[in-house]
Amino acid sequence: MLSIRDITVRLGGRTILDGASATLPQNGKIGLIGRNGAGKSTLVKTIIGELDPDGGSVEMPRRARLGYIAQEAPSGRRTPFEAVVEADTERTALLAEAETCTDPDRLGDVHERLIAIDAYTAPARAARILVGLGFDEEMQSRPLDSFSGGWKMRVALAALLFSEPDVMLLDEPSNHLDLEATLWLENFLKSYPRTLLVISHERDLLNTVVDHILHLQQGKLTLYPGDYDSFERIRAERAAQAAAARANQEAQKKKLADYVARNSARASTAKQAQSRAKMLAKMQPIAAMAEDSSLSFAFPSPDELRPPLITLDLAAVGYEPDKPILKRLNLRIDPEDRIALLGRNGNGKTTLARLLARQLEPMEGAINFSPKIRIGYFTQYQVEELPADSTPLELMTRAMEGKPPLAVRGQLGRFGFSGDRATAETRTLSGGERARLALALVTRDAPHMLILDEPTNHLDVDAREALVQALNDFEGAVILVSHDRHMVELAADRLVLVDGGTAANYDGSMEDYIDFVLGRNQPKAEVATKAGDAPAKKSGAIAREELKALRKRVTVAETRMKRAQAEVDALIDALADPSAAKGDLKGLAIGALGKRHGTAAEALEQAEMEWLEVHEELEALMGRGAS
Known part of the structure; x- marks a missing residue:
């Protein structure tokens, strides 16, 4: 507690x-x-x-x-896997002691404790956590210094989760x-x-x-x-109660003030009027629920353009010659589109966003823009790179060079920067205020399309709700990259999955995509093909052969899993009572039994993982109608 x-x-x-x-x-x-x-x-x-x-x-x-993530990200030549496993300091110390301890009694105690803390399954557990946070096998083995700051912080998070x-x-x-x-x-x-x-x-x-x-x-x-929704309901109820109480109090104050004004001069009522005046003076105002009047987003409305705004025709894009990250891109974006880009980090969402923002040129294929299109592109880096010694008014004046002061002030006002907040140094602004300022800057010329790459990282819950409302009121197109699925669900009406080196419409809801990510269904992305090409389909005979092979793999995996489980059970019994050990375990020392248990536990973990993977493939194939 x-x-x-x-x-x-x-x-x-x-x-x-x-x-x-x-x-x-x-x-x-x-x-x-x-x-x-x-x-x-x-x-x-x-x-x-x-x-x-x-x-x-x-x-x-x-x-x-007590566990928390230190501000300084892990670094050095260690790998993410090593950094995570070493986070369990007790396990690390016990394993080191087990290698050098010569006292049989103490060695037994060490191995008992190692078993109690699941020390021998720790490597598999660490790998699972890293995979869950986006590290594949190759990434787990790279030096920490080869990763960006964001990925290093993922390692720090994985280490904390692992240490429990x-x-x-x-x-x-x-x-x-x-x-x-x-x-x-x-x-x-x-x-x-x-x-x-x-x-x-x-x-x-x-x-x-x-x-x-x-x-x-x-x-x-x-x-x-x-949960949070329950809190919101309670807060709304309390706000309503406070508003009603304030209204009642104001009515009482008005009534008392009116009585004092009418009766102070009359001798017969002066005493009562004086008493009510004292009562009025002592009456403490009921505080309103705290509100932030500067919490506002209002995107300027663009002039109308005929559709489409952008078309991609078999386009490819990347950063190195002949090494495209995304290929065969066929997309059309119209003025009222609300598109969310889905897919894991590293799959190319930001690359696609930069292509649409005209920061990258296609390597092949074509991209066509409406001639008069204006695009506002927001990234989280713009928030971090705002000059600390400038003010919102100075930054907006430079960005809107030649515009009258009234227009500059008007754009700042749309995002809550009026009065003193417009002339406050950027270094004194909160993260949410800096995010609002960056949004104000990128929308200063009323863009026809907003591209927002993780716009919510610096915003609190209420500010995110305000941003969602502003996006829904915006009269242009929106391209959204966000890990905040509440925002995606409310602000996007079209989903595009960036995966496998391309991007295609996702024919499903956000709920369907969440089920897919959690392994409950298969992706619904359309295969990007040339116009007129028929989608490739497997014949029934091929599907039946796949099904037969998968069922055989499931049987083999089940057999391996049962054998591994039996060996782990036998080792646990032997560690609990070495005299009862059977077969090739008989006569082994506690230390040797402990090491055998660790190897067997890892084998069981691997067998279970293989069974799950094959079983999921089988269910997916059967779900597609194979017989």
């Missing part, structure tokens, strides 16, 4: 946390939410001991292990993930057996994973039972 008791933190003369208190339920899954700048990261730093509070304390059971702390703290864990890895992470966290505290602005994650919402507002903490 984690208890936060009257925590007060002041930074730079400003009170961030003001007597914040909450007790987190044992083994609960808690979503920590609050507006950008509310102090969520400050609270986490206080919990992990990185920041000393001005008052209050954080209490945990003495032996509880008693209390796990996650701060925006999906920011460096694609949709597919985010879905895997949600499934992992749902079944996490210990306490989880996660800062997230992902509405779906907060609905899928958590069972409590910890709301940080105006320096105070409030714990709500249920």
